[in-house]
Every structure is written in C-alpha cells, then in structure tokens.
Amino acid sequence: MMVAVEKDKGDSLMEGDNVYIPHVMKIEKVIEETQNIKTFHFNFKDETQKAQFSFKSGQFAEYSVFGVGEATFCISSSPTRMDHLEFSVMRVGKVTQAIHELQEGDEIGFRGPYGNWFPLDSIQGKNLVFVGGGIGLAPLRSLIWNVLDNRDIYKDIVILYGARSPADLSFKYDLEAWDKDDRVNMYTTVDRGDESWTGRVGLIPPVLEEIGPSPENTVAITCGPPIMIKFTLQSLEKLGFTHDQIITTLEMRMKCGIGKCGRCNIGNIYVCKDGPVFTYSQIRNFLSDEF
Amino acid sequence: MGYKKIKKDQLNTFLSELSKDYTVVLPSRSGGQVVFAPWDGKNTDFLDWYKNTIIPPKALFFPPVEEMFRFRKGEEGYEIEELMPDKRQQIIFGIRPCDARALKIIDMLFADTYKDPYYLRRRENSLLVGLSCNEPCDTCFCASLDISPGQSEDVDILCTDVSDNLLIEAISEKGSNLLSEMSGLSDAGSEEESKAKEMRKSAKEKIARQINLSGLQEKMRSNFENREYWEKASKKCMACGICTYVCPTCHCFDINDENRKKEGKRVRSWDSCKFPLFTRMPMENPRHEKWRRMRQRYHHKFEYYPMNFGTIACTGCGRCIRECPVNVDVTEIIGGI
Incomplete structure (x- = not known):
C-alpha cells in the first residue's frame, strides 16, 4: 500500500503577490495549554483576504510579532472549520516569548500556507492511527478534526496522545471531546502521573504496542519530540506497519518557509518545500546522519 | 551584429551615453578594496587594474542587508508598506x-516555486556587460566548471580588452538593441576579432588551478558519513563565514525586524551556514559541530544543488580561496574526497 505525499507547488500565491509580505491578523482568543504552551485563535482583519484563503492539514505558516520577528508554526486548526485559524506555541526563545505576551485583540503578521500536507485522498477508506506527543499534537489535531468532520469516509480511528505529566497535556478540550466520541478510540497517557491522575501511565511506544492496532489497511500518523518519534517508528515496525504506512511531519529551523534561506535541509531535501510531511520510507532514504 | 569597438580612451563617452538611461555600475576602489559601485562619471582606469571585485555581483541583486517592508502601528492597527527596489534600469x-x-x-x-520579488525585480531591470579576463588570477579555476574567461553566454554584451581598443560584442537581444542605439562605436575588423578570440583562448590556457569533478556526486555520497575526513578538512576553519560572504552563489539569508516604538522594518540579511546559530533550534542543532557545517556547504554546492537544479553551485571564481584567513582551499577539499 502506498501513501504518497505531494510537494508544495507554490500555488497558494496569487499572481503579483510579494511572498514575504504578511497578512495582518487579529488574535481572537488565547488558551493557556500548559505552563509554556499557548494556543491562539486568530482571524483575518480583511474579509476579502479571509474569503480567498485556504490551506490543507499539515501545512505551516510564518507568524510574526512586528518589531520582534518571525517564527514557524503549523496551522493547528482544521480546514473544515474556517471560522478562524489556530496555532500553538511553546515558549522557547525571543519570538515565542513575544507571542506568549500577545492578548486578545493584538495583531500578528501571518504568511502562508507553506509546505505540503497530509495525503487526505490516499488515507480515505483506511483505519487511522494517530500518535502524538506533547505539542506534537498540534499538526495532528488539524488532520484529526478534518477527518472527524468527514467521519464516514474513514474506517476505525485510534488516537494515542501522551505527555510527560498531567500538567503537560495540551489540548485537553480536544482530548475530552475525542474521549466522549464513540467513533474514536482515544488513549491518553503520561510518562509520570501525580496525586490526582487516575489515567494511564507509560511512555507512548510501549502503550502503542499494548493497544496493538492492526496494520491491515491502516495508516499511522505521528508527530512529537524527536526521541518519541524515533521509538514510535520502531514500535510501529514491530506491529507490522510498513514504511509506506507511516507518515510523520518534521520540524527544522526555518526562516523563509519557501525553500530559499538555506537552513532547513536534510541532504537535498528542504523540509519547508519538500515537506514537512513525509512518509517513513522517504525519511529512511534521506542521505544524512543529520537526521 | 558583428563586433564593435571603441578606443579605450573614449570609454568615458560611451559610459556617459549609457548613463543617460541607466545607472552604470562598474568596478571601483573603495576602502582599499575593489567593489562594484555607481560610476563617478569620470574614471575609466579600472581597465588597468581590475581583476575582480571582492564582493561578488550577487550583492547588486541580493544586497547584504535589504529592507523588505515597513510596518507602522496606526489607529486601525498595523499598516504595511512594501519596499521594492526602484524601477530604474542598471547596467553592470x-x-x-x-x-x-x-x-x-x-x-x-x-525564481523557483515561490518567486523572490526583490531579486527578480533587480534582475529584470539589469543588463550585464561582461568583460573577458585576459589575466586570470592564480586562484581561478573556472575552466574546470566549463566556464572560460571569455565565456559569452551569460551576459548581454561582452567586451574584450584588445590593446588600445575595447572590442564589444552583442550577445543577447537586449544587448543588441542597446548597442544599435549607441553612437561612438565603430565596426571592428576581422583582425581585431581574431585577436580577441586569441586572447580569450590564451587566458583560458593560463588557468592552472583545477578542481576534480569526475564522479564527484557518487564520491561525495559515499564519503558523507566519513566524519574523520570532514573533521580533518575543517580543522583549521575558523567558521568566520567569509567564504560564504564572498561566494557569488551563496544565497542563504536571515530575516529580522528592526523596531523603534510603533514602527519598524523587516530586514533580510546575508547569513552563513558556517555559523552554528544558523540551524540552532531550542532543543537541538543538526549542524552544531564545525565539520558538519563545512560538509553542508560543500555538499550543498556540489551535490544538493546539482540534484535540485541540475548545476553545481560553484563557478571557480576563487574568492573563497583568496579571502580565507587560514587558506582553506575548496579544490583541495573537493579533490580529496
């Protein structure tokens, strides 16, 4: 079974547009996910721009706080819910700090969408296994909501989400909604519990092996910290998933987002333009010990 | 159109005529260095001393620091003003x-996928008047890259310095149109034409330095994980980044904001894969070590660029060899793989 991912062909850009000029967007809501992760709901100021905009699950954008700079994040909301857009940010540096200081009504710069997307067409009619760790659920939740909004054209859905501790669980409102949804098999786990945690405790890879989804007519989609991805890929292999049945999305330092500034390459592959979504077969072919 | 010529001591008149419709940029001396700068309207003595500029002409299209747009916070929120290069035509x-x-x-x-408007605007508005090299530098190795000192295909007009005259040849249609409008040029004779051809040929023969490209991509692939090789090759490199700065094909950049109260600018500036911060992420850095960064630079030019665009991203101009403070030599490192 082949799951093919496509390349960004730059067709989101209108003729004559300057690709580096961001749209000015308004923050509509700020959600404090964990002590260092926030989710922002934002929207176009201009209704015409809003009407023209479209994206696909898995794509990313460049977000900026004017005067501080730009940073790269995926669009974490679903294209099936275009009332507003969402992105989530872990506070790790200068730009992310400035983003964390933003409040409802503040403005940000936004340019995109860039990169390729999850192969929606080729996962139709299949069982789907989503495996997310920490903030790595952000790109997956875009696809998950996309899939749930068209639930009939997919088979069984398993979602496994894990974080270091209960306090590190992001998107609790999603986890709750999926837990209640009888069309989804939802599993949540933490590496270490606390006094009030009554749920599952355990690292994602062993929990995944315990759940043991069948690879038969199934596609697994995973995203999380590099170490988690590494062991999750091994667990999926143990369960009998072939490399073509596993999809992940990568993160590298980016600036331009459009394949020119030169930093996000792994060998000749530019994560911003050729990715960020790759099958495990593709990743295994990367000629690089840099990954 | 055949060859034209102009007496070298009449070059001033020719350049003045060009300056009417174009900004003429040519080699000039500044702070002890040779750079491309707008013509001062007088000097044409560069023909006597010019070999090549320290900063490559990429800087005329992709400046070291470029203001992309201005932003200002007004009553209605942020307003953005695009800062595009002006439309005046320039001649290099x-x-x-x-x-x-x-x-x-x-x-x-x-020009790939997402077009870069700043670079492309300047390219569209420029005309290249090439000057063949009669005396290549000892660091030149263009001949190994299939470029010769008298190569004509990449310019609009090609000039060759032949004793008292500058021989002028239209290459592109743009170049041909321009030359047909110029007064003060006379037709060159066949003797001068053959003299020019001879000079270009002899210049090519003067290039002694070579880079061995045979089977290079295969060799690079199998050598990729040879850490020992790259550690040794990069041992004396100081990661100063001058090789990337003076390289005519290095194009990596950074984007930053400059800010003062409620207004500021977004600025693009040259960056370098030789700097550890280039690829640093909060939790990790795929090219933290110096040897990985040197490997990246050479693989990018000699392996990835050919894979992605079908051409090696090196022209053998020799600037990186000339300017390296510790004598890192690309021909040795590539040749040693």
Whole structure:
C-alpha cells in the first residue's frame, strides 16, 4: 500500500503577490495549554483576504510579532472549520516569548500556507492511527478534526496522545471531546502521573504496542519530540506497519518557509518545500546522519 | 551584429551615453578594496587594474542587508508598506564571465516555486556587460566548471580588452538593441576579432588551478558519513563565514525586524551556514559541530544543488580561496574526497 505525499507547488500565491509580505491578523482568543504552551485563535482583519484563503492539514505558516520577528508554526486548526485559524506555541526563545505576551485583540503578521500536507485522498477508506506527543499534537489535531468532520469516509480511528505529566497535556478540550466520541478510540497517557491522575501511565511506544492496532489497511500518523518519534517508528515496525504506512511531519529551523534561506535541509531535501510531511520510507532514504 | 569597438580612451563617452538611461555600475576602489559601485562619471582606469571585485555581483541583486517592508502601528492597527527596489534600469559594466554564470545559477533558486520579488525585480531591470579576463588570477579555476574567461553566454554584451581598443560584442537581444542605439562605436575588423578570440583562448590556457569533478556526486555520497575526513578538512576553519560572504552563489539569508516604538522594518540579511546559530533550534542543532557545517556547504554546492537544479553551485571564481584567513582551499577539499 502506498501513501504518497505531494510537494508544495507554490500555488497558494496569487499572481503579483510579494511572498514575504504578511497578512495582518487579529488574535481572537488565547488558551493557556500548559505552563509554556499557548494556543491562539486568530482571524483575518480583511474579509476579502479571509474569503480567498485556504490551506490543507499539515501545512505551516510564518507568524510574526512586528518589531520582534518571525517564527514557524503549523496551522493547528482544521480546514473544515474556517471560522478562524489556530496555532500553538511553546515558549522557547525571543519570538515565542513575544507571542506568549500577545492578548486578545493584538495583531500578528501571518504568511502562508507553506509546505505540503497530509495525503487526505490516499488515507480515505483506511483505519487511522494517530500518535502524538506533547505539542506534537498540534499538526495532528488539524488532520484529526478534518477527518472527524468527514467521519464516514474513514474506517476505525485510534488516537494515542501522551505527555510527560498531567500538567503537560495540551489540548485537553480536544482530548475530552475525542474521549466522549464513540467513533474514536482515544488513549491518553503520561510518562509520570501525580496525586490526582487516575489515567494511564507509560511512555507512548510501549502503550502503542499494548493497544496493538492492526496494520491491515491502516495508516499511522505521528508527530512529537524527536526521541518519541524515533521509538514510535520502531514500535510501529514491530506491529507490522510498513514504511509506506507511516507518515510523520518534521520540524527544522526555518526562516523563509519557501525553500530559499538555506537552513532547513536534510541532504537535498528542504523540509519547508519538500515537506514537512513525509512518509517513513522517504525519511529512511534521506542521505544524512543529520537526521 | 558583428563586433564593435571603441578606443579605450573614449570609454568615458560611451559610459556617459549609457548613463543617460541607466545607472552604470562598474568596478571601483573603495576602502582599499575593489567593489562594484555607481560610476563617478569620470574614471575609466579600472581597465588597468581590475581583476575582480571582492564582493561578488550577487550583492547588486541580493544586497547584504535589504529592507523588505515597513510596518507602522496606526489607529486601525498595523499598516504595511512594501519596499521594492526602484524601477530604474542598471547596467553592470565589467562583470566577469564566472560571476555572470553565478547569477544564472542563483536565478534558479530565486525564481523557483515561490518567486523572490526583490531579486527578480533587480534582475529584470539589469543588463550585464561582461568583460573577458585576459589575466586570470592564480586562484581561478573556472575552466574546470566549463566556464572560460571569455565565456559569452551569460551576459548581454561582452567586451574584450584588445590593446588600445575595447572590442564589444552583442550577445543577447537586449544587448543588441542597446548597442544599435549607441553612437561612438565603430565596426571592428576581422583582425581585431581574431585577436580577441586569441586572447580569450590564451587566458583560458593560463588557468592552472583545477578542481576534480569526475564522479564527484557518487564520491561525495559515499564519503558523507566519513566524519574523520570532514573533521580533518575543517580543522583549521575558523567558521568566520567569509567564504560564504564572498561566494557569488551563496544565497542563504536571515530575516529580522528592526523596531523603534510603533514602527519598524523587516530586514533580510546575508547569513552563513558556517555559523552554528544558523540551524540552532531550542532543543537541538543538526549542524552544531564545525565539520558538519563545512560538509553542508560543500555538499550543498556540489551535490544538493546539482540534484535540485541540475548545476553545481560553484563557478571557480576563487574568492573563497583568496579571502580565507587560514587558506582553506575548496579544490583541495573537493579533490580529496
């Protein structure tokens, strides 16, 4: 079974547009996910721009706080819910700090969408296994909501989400909604519990092996910290998933987002333009010990 | 159109005529260095001393620091004002064939998928008047890259310095149109034409330095994980980044904001894969070690660029060899793989 991912062909850009000029967007809501992760709901100021905009699950954008700079994040909301857009940010540096200081009504710069997307067409009619760790659920939740909004054209859905501790669980409102949804098999786990945690405790890879989804007519989609991805890929292999049945999305330092500034390459592959979504077969072919 | 010529002591008149409709940029001395700068309307003595500029002509299209747009916070929120290069046409007079090729090479990147409006605007508004090299430097190795000191295909007009005359040949249609409008040029004789051809040939023969490219991509692939090789090759490198700065095809950049109260600018500036911060992420850095960064630079030029665009991103201009403070030599490192 082949799951093919496509390349960004730059067709989101209108003729004559300057690709580096961001749209000015308004923050509509700020959600404090964990002590260092926030989710922002934002929207176009201009209704015409809003009407023209479209994206696909898995794509990313460049977000900026004017005067501080730009940073790269995926669009974490679903294209099936275009009332507003969402992105989530872990506070790790200068730009992310400035983003964390933003409040409802503040403005940000936004340019995109860039990169390729999850192969929606080729996962139709299949069982789907989503495996997310920490903030790595952000790109997956875009696809998950996309899939749930068209639930009939997919088979069984398993979602496994894990974080270091209960306090590190992001998107609790999603986890709750999926837990209640009888069309989804939802599993949540933490590496270490606390006094009030009554749920599952355990690292994602062993929990995944315990759940043991069948690879038969199934596609697994995973995203999380590099170490988690590494062991999750091994667990999926143990369960009998072939490399073509596993999809992940990568993160590298980016600036331009459009394949020119030169930093996000792994060998000749530019994560911003050729990715960020790759099958495990593709990743295994990367000629690089840099990954 | 056949060859035209002009007496070298009449070059001033020719350049003045060009200056009416174009900004003429040519080699000039500044702070002890040779750079491309707008013509001062007088001097044409560069023909006596010019070999090549320290900063490659990429800087005329992709400046070291470029203001992309201005932002200002007003009553209604942020307003953005695009800062595009002006539309005035410029002539790059005296560009060397290797550097003209370098522009063709980076055109592929800047015009790929998402078009880079700043670079492309300047390219569209420019005309290249090349100057063949009669006396290549000892660091030149363009001949190994299939570029010769008298190469004509990448310029609009090619000039060759033949004793008292400058021989002028229209290459592109744009170049031909321009020359047909110029007064003060006379037709060159066949003797001068053959003299020019001879000079270009002998210049090519003077290039002694070579880079061994045979089977290079295969060799690079199998050598990729040879850490020992790259550690040794990069041992004396100081990661100062001068090789990337003076390279006519290095195009990596950074984007930052400059800010003062409620207004500021977004600025693009040259960056370098030789700097550890280039790829640093909060939790990790795929090219933290110096040897990985040197490997990245050479693999990018000699393996990835050919894979992605079908051409090596090196023209043999030799600037990186000339300017390296510790004598890192690309021909040795590539040749040693």
